[in-house]
Amino acid sequence: MDSLDDLNRRLKAFAVQRDWEQFHNPKNLAMALAGEAGELLEHFQWLTPEQSAALGGDKKEQVALELADILIYLIRLSERLDLDLVAAAYRKMALNESRYPVEKVHGDARRAEEYGS
Amino acid sequence: MDSLDDLNRRLKAFAVQRDWEQFHNPKNLAMALAGEAGELLEHFQWLTPEQSAALGGDKKEQVALELADILIYLIRLSERLDLDLVAAAYRKMALNESRYPVEKVHGDARRAEEYGS
Amino acid sequence: MDSLDDLNRRLKAFAVQRDWEQFHNPKNLAMALAGEAGELLEHFQWLTPEQSAALGGDKKEQVALELADILIYLIRLSERLDLDLVAAAYRKMALNESRYPVEKVHGDARRAEEYGS
Amino acid sequence: MDSLDDLNRRLKAFAVQRDWEQFHNPKNLAMALAGEAGELLEHFQWLTPEQSAALGGDKKEQVALELADILIYLIRLSERLDLDLVAAAYRKMALNESRYPVEKVHGDARRAEEYGS
Numbered sequence: 001m002d003s004l005d006d007l008n009r010r011l012k013a014f015a016v017q018r019d020w021e022q023f024h025n026p027k028n029l030a031m032a033l034a035g036e037a038g039e040l041l042e043h044f045q046w047l048t049p050e051q052s053a054a055l056g057g058d059k060k061e062q063v064a065l066e067l068a069d070i071l072i073y074l075i076r077l078s079e080r081l082d083l084d085l086v087a088a089a090y091r092k093m094a095l096n097e098s099r100y101p102v103e104k105v106h107g108d109a110r111r112a113e114e115y116g117s
Numbered sequence: 118m119d120s121l122d123d124l125n126r127r128l129k130a131f132a133v134q135r136d137w138e139q140f141h142n143p144k145n146l147a148m149a150l151a152g153e154a155g156e157l158l159e160h161f162q163w164l165t166p167e168q169s170a171a172l173g174g175d176k177k178e179q180v181a182l183e184l185a186d187i188l189i190y191l192i193r194l195s196e197r198l199d200l201d202l203v204a205a206a207y208r209k210m211a212l213n214e215s216r217y218p219v220e221k222v223h224g225d226a227r228r229a230e231e232y233g234s
Numbered sequence: 235m236d237s238l239d240d241l242n243r244r245l246k247a248f249a250v251q252r253d254w255e256q257f258h259n260p261k262n263l264a265m266a267l268a269g270e271a272g273e274l275l276e277h278f279q280w281l282t283p284e285q286s287a288a289l290g291g292d293k294k295e296q297v298a299l300e301l302a303d304i305l306i307y308l309i310r311l312s313e314r315l316d317l318d319l320v321a322a323a324y325r326k327m328a329l330n331e332s333r334y335p336v337e338k339v340h341g342d343a344r345r346a347e348e349y350g351s
Numbered sequence: 352m353d354s355l356d357d358l359n360r361r362l363k364a365f366a367v368q369r370d371w372e373q374f375h376n377p378k379n380l381a382m383a384l385a386g387e388a389g390e391l392l393e394h395f396q397w398l399t400p401e402q403s404a405a406l407g408g409d410k411k412e413q414v415a416l417e418l419a420d421i422l423i424y425l426i427r428l429s430e431r432l433d434l435d436l437v438a439a440a441y442r443k444m445a446l447n448e449s450r451y452p453v454e455k456v457h458g459d460a461r462r463a464e465e466y467g468s
Binding site: 236237238241244245248251252253254256257259260261262264265267268271272274275277278281282283284286287289294297298299301302303304305306308311312314315317319320322323324325326327329330331334336339340341343 | 353354355358361362365368369370371373374376377378379381382384385388389391392394395398399400401403404406411414415416418419420421422423425428429431432434436437439440441442443444446447448451453456457458460
Binding site: 144147148151155159163165166226227228 | 261264265268276280282283344345
């Protein structure tokens with residue numbers, strides 16, 4: 001079975017067992033996800049880009065668990081909104097392919113609106 | 118093949134073709150992820166919790182694409198940090214199971230540190 | 235003296251004394267500010283809107299200190315970027331006045347782009 | 352009059368005139384603030400720390416207006432929560448002075464909990 005499907009099933013059971021689905025509306029889950037994204041930032045805020053690419057040991061595991069928290073809320077949000085997260089990712093990648101053609105953006109990472117398309 | 122593995126492969130190719138891996142250090146990717154989490158919030162900020170659970174049409178698709186953006190950066194970060202995102206999610210769920218025993222937290226969603234364990 | 239000017243002076247001295255200005259480039263400070271905004275969210279994520287308006291005691295003080303952290307990074311960022319934060323706020327308010335005329339948006343809090351100007 | 356007091360008064364009038372105070376509960380305002388912090392990140396995410404310190408022209412004005420948005424929501428939140436933002440900033444600075452003594456943290460920007468105090 002696909003890893004996201006298994007996680008989804010287990011996360012839903014976890015919430016139901018604790019009677020936490022009453023708190024898991026999309027507004028609250030979006031806040032929880034963004035809160036975890038904030039914790040992720042805190043691990044990197046004073047590091048240089050080079051240091052951020054060379055995490056080891058404890059720090060790396062802490063970051064792994066932050067990413068896990070974000071994935072968990074992403075899966076919960078998709079379930080609550082009845083969305084197919086993976087299908088949405090493929091749709092978004094197709095949009096990105098047409099927005100950022102290789103020959104136009106090679107080596108240049110401005111935001112889409114800054115290319116003055 | 119697992120959906121996250123396929124997405125990972127395609128996202129890496131997308132970045133390599135555009136010579137964007139130079140920008141994709143973990144510090145920058147963490148910022149990009151948190152920026153997308155901020156966009157997600159903007160969809161929900163003035164909605165009541167009830168309204169947030171009843172999105173339809175265009176708005177729902179916009180939210181789906183925000184979640185896709187977050188997933189995309191989550192996958193990229195895991196790849197750049199050489200982390201197994203799904204394995205980390207299982208580790209985190211095991212931690213949550215022991216931190217929040219059903220009999221202790223039933224119907225009560227305070228944060229872990231507020232349970233005064 | 236204006237409160238923001240006094241805070242600015244003290245925050246700069248705090249950083250200089252610790253030799254922390256080397257870390258206080260705008261990129262890092264933007265991350266630190268957004269990390270604090272994430273902590274702010276965590277206080278409110280499982281509360282109803284009504285509960286969020288009725289904080290008391292300890293919780294209220296914790297939120298006050300999160301707001302303080304955000305103000306502190308806002309002042310530091312403005313100083314590092316050589317920006318006048320209060321003047322920018324007046325400019326932004328003037329923009330908001332013209333974007334959201336009273337007769338058009340009364341009682342309706344959609345985002346600007348959703349008014350289909 | 353102090354700049355924050357004047358801004359506070361004008362922001363409150365702006366919301367009252369539009370009948371927007373109904374949306375301005377602390378939960379919603381915290382989300383709006385964090386959404387703006389996300390927009391701030393997007394300006395800096397692909398820049399090096401050095402580039403982030405050398406913004407000019409349009410980009411600098413865009414960042415100034417993002418900082419203004421954050422200040423605006425910070426002031427609104429403080430008003431809705433009946434908090435004195437500047438007094439909280441002084442309390443937080445006093446805490447920081449005792450948490451980060453100069454002789455202990457000189458030139459070292461780890462997070463407080465990482466000093467293993």
